[in-house]
Amino acid sequence: MAREFQRGHKAKISDLTAGTDLYVGVQIAGPGLSFDISCFGLDADEQLSDDRYFIFFNQPKSPEESLQLLGAQAGDTESFRVTLDRIPANIHKLSFTATVDGAGQMSQVGPGYIRIVAGGEEVVRYAFTGAEFTTERAVMLGDFYLKDVWRFAAVGQGFDGGLDALLRNFGGEVAEEEPAAPEPEAGGAPPAFAPPPFAPPAQSTPPPAFGAPAGAPAPAPAPMPAPGPPPAPTPAPAPTPVHSAPTIVAPMTPPGGTVPPPAPAPSPYGQPAPAPAPAPFGQPAPAPAPFGQPAAAPFGQPVQAPFGQQPPGPPQGVPQGVPQGVPPGGAGLQAALQPYRELPTGQRWTPQNGQLMRVDLGEGGSPVLARQGSMVMYQGKVDFGYKSAGFAGRLVGNATGQEMQLMRCTGKGQVFLAEEGAHLHPVELQGDGICVSAENVLAFDESLQYEVRRIEGHGIPGGALFTMLFQGTGTVVVKTHGIPVVLPVTPTTFADSNAVVAWSAASQVIISSQVRLRRNAYPGHSGETVNLQFRGAPGNFIVVQPYEV
Numbered sequence: 001m002a003r004e005f006q007r008g009h010k011a012k013i014s015d016l017t018a019g020t021d022l023y024v025g026v027q028i029a030g031p032g033l034s035f036d037i038s039c040f041g042l043d044a045d046e047q048l049s050d051d052r053y054f055i056f057f058n059q060p061k062s063p064e065e066s067l068q069l070l071g072a073q074a075g076d077t078e079s080f081r082v083t084l085d086r087i088p089a090n091i092h093k094l095s096f097t098a099t100v101d102g103a104g105q106m107s108q109v110g111p112g113y114i115r116i117v118a119g120g121e122e123v124v125r126y127a128f129t130g131a132e133f134t135t136e137r138a139v140m141l142g143d144f145y146l147k148d149v150w151r152f153a154a155v156g157q158g159f160d161g162g163l164d165a166l167l168r169n170f171g172g173e174v175a176e177e178e179p180a181a182p183e184p185e186a187g188g189a190p191p192a193f194a195p196p197p198f199a200p201p202a203q204s205t206p207p208p209a210f211g212a213p214a215g216a217p218a219p220a221p222a223p224m225p226a227p228g229p230p231p232a233p234t235p236a237p238a239p240t241p242v243h244s245a246p247t248i249v250a251p252m253t254p255p256g257g258t259v260p261p262p263a264p265a266p267s268p269y270g271q272p273a274p275a276p277a278p279a280p281f282g283q284p285a286p287a288p289a290p291f292g293q294p295a296a297a298p299f300g301q302p303v304q305a306p307f308g309q310q311p312p313g314p315p316q317g318v319p320q321g322v323p324q325g326v327p328p329g330g331a332g333l334q335a336a337l338q339p340y341r342e343l344p345t346g347q348r349w350t351p352q353n354g355q356l357m358r359v360d361l362g363e364g365g366s367p368v369l370a371r372q373g374s375m376v377m378y379q380g381k382v383d384f385g386y387k388s389a390g391f392a393g394r395l396v397g398n399a400t401g402q403e404m405q406l407m408r409c410t411g412k413g414q415v416f417l418a419e420e421g422a423h424l425h426p427v428e429l430q431g432d433g434i435c436v437s438a439e440n441v442l443a444f445d446e447s448l449q450y451e452v453r454r455i456e457g458h459g460i461p462g463g464a465l466f467t468m469l470f471q472g473t474g475t476v477v478v479k480t481h482g483i484p485v486v487l488p489v490t491p492t493t494f495a496d497s498n499a500v501v502a503w504s505a506a507s508q509v510i511i512s513s514q515v516r517l518r519r520n521a522y523p524g525h526s527g528e529t530v531n532l533q534f535r536g537a538p539g540n541f542i543v544v545q546p547y548e549v
Helices: 163-169 333-340
Strands: 003-005 010-012 021-027 035-042 067-069 078-083 093-100 112-118 121-128 138-147 149-159 349-353 356-361 368-371 375-385 406-417 423-437 441-445 449-456 464-480 485-488 493-496 500-504 508-512 531-535 541-544
Touching: 021 093, 035 067, 035 078, 035 163, 093 163, 121 138, 121 149, 138 163, 149 163, 149 508, 349 423, 356 375, 356 423, 356 441, 423 441, 464 500, 493 541
Parallel strands: 003 121
Antiparallel strands: 010 149, 021 078, 021 112, 035 093, 067 078, 093 138, 112 121, 138 149, 349 356, 356 406, 368 406, 368 441, 375 406, 423 464, 423 500, 441 464, 449 464, 485 541, 493 531, 500 541, 508 531
């Protein structure tokens, strides 16, 4: 029985079939549209370094015939023969693509698929519909790629431009079309191209021999519904937890009595004063200044001096003989530590400062999923589920090939989370959705609905950008390098894949190659080879950080 792949799924070829002589079929159609279906044989840098491995209608086979174009058959619009054990060592990836020939766009296509057949039996199929695309004129359907062993990935990534633009994206050069060879007259010699007889490779256990599927094609899957934001779930009434209490350890109290709360102005050492609510996403916190440096005061307010230093200008209201810089609550250890006490604010998620987040767990509240290893400390009866006991799963795993390991926090108490001093931003969702790069997710409420999406393109580190779509009611904590900025999506919004943190769920992301690389042009390129283009209606946004890998 054939395995049904979704976009982003990957598997070893050896897990699908023991054969290496494979049939690849592509079915794609649309009213009034015609298509060019091609295969690009790419090197380790994902470049078409040898034009002889660009298999299309004018070049139907590679020199050693490991890649062959077979034509339409068995219900497939186009088909190929791929003999993996004959592919030369300099070819590391086979990318199967479809482009619109002439006017039209990929959103007009009906249900289609790419499938692999071994020995006449279909072993895997990835189905798609035009509802997954918009104005793209090409789509990268699936890849065979070499990573220790040959593997297959269902891609389904749209691409602006036609076959020429796709060829240039892979570093190839567009040649002038040559006139088609005249067809042989009746009774003349047969065409020069004819697939050689199929023979299985010699092994102790014979694998399936090459064989195209017989008879009618397997029924196409039912069209998938057009993607769109799901209806906002009605938030269920939940018991109102009280998060305003400090942790279980009693507050520090000096022998002489309680310490008065700090003033609302920025505290010594640049720490923020207790705020009624966290700052909006992407906005700097009121006071996180560098350790030992004065914090910026609000416009029109006097600047507060660092701890132990005299403020600018003459001292006012300080009697002679009293040392400058003494905390307002008096001298002593307790007064010195007062500005760094935890900040209960009545919220489930409470930023303690720009790099430390506290989450309250209690009866009636949903568990929390956090990146494994991000726990700084906890108090109370809190259970952490790992791989062997309640581990939330390898969130990406087989779906994307990238593992994001999470831990499940349950019980009653407080957990403090951080990671490598990154800036943390709690984003509360109320029935809406947001896409966040998987690398920028620290923790989130288990009550949120989430799924992993894959944006693949040449030039992205690791070959792909993995993003998580969160929807529903709850909070997701986003981590950034530095203070991010939120920008509106316009028709000409482009961002570097390393700098993108998050974007609105309704935005569309497209790979955009601004610099056309050629095989002999590497010394002169700008370094900004691939950007992500964002599209969407007014009101959509992206979040970027001041950081690149």
